[in-house]
Amino acid sequence: METLQWENVNKPKGTSPEKRQGHTACKYQEDQMIVYGGWNGSRVLSDIFVLSIIKQDRKGNVKGISMLLLLALELEWKQLPSGEDAPRRQFHTANMYKEKMWVFGGGDGESWLNTLNIYDLGILL
Secondary structure, three states, rough: OOOOOOOOOOOOOOOOOOOOOOOEEEOOOEEEEEEEEEEEEEOEEEEEEEEEEEEOOOOOOOOOOOHHHHHEEEEEEEEOOOOOOOOOOOEEEEEEEOOOEEOOOOOOOEEEEEEEEEEEOOOOO
């Protein structure tokens, strides 16, 4: 937002999520983004990925850093366990509150829903 310019990001480490649409992406803590669900063109997804910003100073120690330097940082994808009974969702909403992701509505590939599901990230990250 400070430069009002787009920049390409180097490919993050780890296995990235497959291509999708209708997913959600939520900020978690100060240095992570959670990506959940969506549609890959043939099925509704229930997977959960976290993109972490690895912040290091010249000595390799973690420290605070401004968002302006984000593109110079190392990024890493990690898939989180979602469980066999994880709800499949597309075109839903998701928001973070403390250590939990609250997911409302969307569709499961068969119908549109008004259900609320909560995923606890606190024990994982």
